[in-house]
Amino acid sequence: MSTGASAPPSSSQDEKTSGSNNHVSQQYDPEENSIPEKNYLSIEDYDCVGFDLDHTLCRYNIGPMIRFEYELLANFLVEKRGYDPSLKLRDFELDQDFICKGLSLDIEKGNLLRLGRDGFILAACHGTRRMTDAEIEKVYGRCRKKHHMAGYALHLQENGPVEMGNFGPMVHSFMDYFDYPTMMLCGRIVDILDQINNHGKPMDEYCFWPDVLDGMKEMFTRTQFASDQGGYFPEIKAHPDKFILKRRPEFRDWLKMLRANGKFLYVITGSHVDFASHVASYALGEDWKDLFDIVIFFARKPSFFVDRRPFWRLKGEKEVESFTGWDELDSKNCYSQGNWHDLSEFFEYATEWEPSACLYFGDNVLQDLLAPCKFTTSVDVVAVSEELLAEGMIGSYLTHNHGTDLISSIWGSYFYYPDPKKTKVLSRASSFANRKISIGDLGKVDSSKAPISSDEVKKTCQLRRVSSMRNQRENQIAYLPQGVRSGRNSVPPKSRRSSIDQVHCKDPSSCPPSGINSPKPQSRVGSPVMGGLGENSVAPNTQPIHPAVAQVNATHNVAGTSISQEEPEIVKGPARINTLWGLCIRDYAKMCIPDVDVLCDYPIDYKYPIFIKDSSGKFTSSGFFPGDPTALHNSPVTPR
Template sequence: MAEPTLSKPSEKNVFRFSDYDCIGFDLDNTLCRYKLTEMVKLEYEALSNFLVSEKGYSAVYLLKPLEANIDFLQKGLVLDFFRGNVLQLRSDGAILKASHGTRFMSEEEIKEVYGADKKWETSVAFTQNMLEYWNGPLSERIRTVSDYFDMPAALAFGRIVDSLDAKQGNRLDVYNIWPDILDGLFHMFKREHFESNEGGYFSALKNNPSNYIHKCSNNIINWLKQIKSSKATFLITGSNVDFASFTASNCLGENWQSFFDIIVCYARKPGFFTGARPFIKVENFDETDPIEGKDLELGKIYSQGNWQDLQQFLARHTGLKQPKCLYIGDNLIQDVYVPSEYTKCDAVAIVEEQGAEGMEIEYFHDDTPIISSDKWGSYFGNGQGNVGNSFWCEMIKKHSKICVPDVEVLANVPLNYEFNAFVQDENVNDFRGYYPGCPLSLSSLKEVVKQQ
């Protein structure tokens, strides 16, 4: 098959913030950047302590320092629950790399388990319909660790598999450990625990927020003010209102609410973009009464809700029948794929791996060791045509306008700056939608791009 070609830039492949009437933001790992080395370590410790104390798993394996397997960590890995395997997927659902527990499998072992083409029917189905994995039957067989909040779960999963294999002296026929890990994640992030300080996670953040949260630069603050002066702005976060207020105050300042025309907390994405849950009023961090979409008000904070009612609110606020909307977020399923696929809202992807793994420009990331992996290789794949691109690389290209490592790089250019947008053509292998530079793993096209 011929190598996909590069397209020449055209007006339709140009992206500008100034072209949008309404611009929305995710909070966690988007406007609120975490100090990921400390954050991931805290998450792993809270999760592993729960699994040992509440579920009886091996302390010898689970309570080893995270640093002992730091290179096992990567966002976007997929768990094959019953086999005890951790997978890295290609864009078509085939398996690029795999481990059993934390032990990496050879090519021959992968083919023995998943077939000569390394295409497991469940992983292929996952890449074709991610919402089936989220709530449907696939969710009982497969799970991806899609952001930095659940990324440590893959290491906990791998270490538990290692411990069970060692105890039995062989592989088990079936591993049934994911429900216990899921219980641990629910316990750690349960929204009621922010106030009660249970679970170990929220209490650590509250006691020392500067250890975990980056403050936004004046550039970002001024950029948000500039956007709000000419456009409708909104915030949609999965965090409960008390935690969202805590993190936003620490990164954006005490007047953080003034940057947005409307704020939605505990949005329960991706269902926010596909469902019809009512908005709920919030008073003193407590949910009170459901409210109809027509009664949404400027400057207020709400809980839950749905995109259709929010879009109608934005239409009323702007006076436009069909305002052009953009959403900026880091979770490629919840914040990029679902808005792009199920609404008319465009998306910008925030992917810190773009900076951590290195770009074709100088860029420093504090947390490179914990979010880049020599063992798994690049988050984006190797750039050798579509067959070498990771599933996440293809999702970024298909469902986002541009991809950046952080909001700061956006705040450094004017709102009418013309970005090269991704080309929405499966036959075109064009990575110029990455700004301010292409990830090094995809840089094989560098010279071709220059020549066109």
């Protein structure tokens, strides 16, 4: 991760304003008796600060990791389940653009879906082939909600990520980078099955998912680490430098600073003690446990925040004795499994605050965000999303070393996907209004004239057809360049240039030359984070955007549709978010950051922005830090 942005403050922030970055300061009038409601997040206000481990406290080298995971899964399916050898022979890079986090698999139909609010299908692929709007509506209805995912989304909204067993055989959502390449694998399996069994056409149902699950169990079952089985753990142990990123010294110093200021630091990870210790020892140092007051391994989230499962004492890397209740927990120790209820009571004892104010950082929307927010009352959550680095943020130079692996021109931004139905309906409504006007102006019948006979109507129609054909030929010849003949062969072949080149340029001089995969990064300094919330709102398309997101957010001219000039102003900022997981982050997290590391250079009392709505439901503050995703500010239009 490169850090080209200007250095943050190290002391008082009285001079801070909400400039190009999402930095806020508390507005307080000393003449008023009441203390204003906090419109920010300050770590100083919390008693306990906790972290998930994988993809939060520790980060991975995602590019090599997902390619290795794909190789292991493909080999398992071909060699142990008898799948077609082309599954492992096809180069990963050929479909690299197909995968991104947050997709859901319709297991029965073999379709990958980008879900929106209430399970509305924003986009879909059958196998690796993108489905048209007509195909989506044929399978899932005109409302795009006639499917199991609608009930899945409703269940999450009402009950959170518990009791999801009924959806297991029907739906799987890809929420982190451990099952990330499985999306490509599933898409290719569907392509192969269609070709072999149904002449390339979709089959009625698919039964490959249990085999894929077996492959993931082969890789990730916790006992495989100690026994050096499954392929994944042995490679991670042998070559940690290839897959795990080391934290900079300032990150350790930041953790030490929090403890020096009286913060009780804890870790809750779903990983088993041996694997988690191996990863954290490489990323943070062999003494990493000394940085925290208590560590919980194999927490079995999300049920950790719901159930009252007992804790287990550890002897080395083995669970040796279970117990219930908080009174047997102790600082400077590590435990396995357990539950939040007892842990939070222990926090109250350890900090002498009742209730203790807890902050928790995590990347998995289901396990680290929805579960604690739905089933606890003493914890606030900061969501961690590396997609912010990959897509780009307003007012920030931060980038991702493997951004091309996290962004897809097929699926677009993790937070926003343009709704093609809305644009088309508006376009049809506009054209219909124009037709009514033309009919009113040109089709008026003068009742004073004698009625026209049917023979005269037929004669007039014939004359018009002849005239129109003659004019059409004349017009075609007049607009063709010299030496080019009219007809089908005169149409130039479809461009095979990169995704960014497909965007229509009004000024030809501004279009990138053929073969360029992405534009040069432009300065983002001085641009507001939340457009449409003040006088300094950013103009459309003034911020750099990842080429893959740019292709999905293609211009109206490319899409073949347009929006009337009389339409309302385009929504910007967090109000534009419409993907299911983006909405969960916006509605449940206090903040969303690309990496915990972005906080390390700020003082403990720094006032970070949070997501805030006013009484009318309008967002008045964005919780993205250090800036909003660029997709929330670029012109939203329907993809081709």
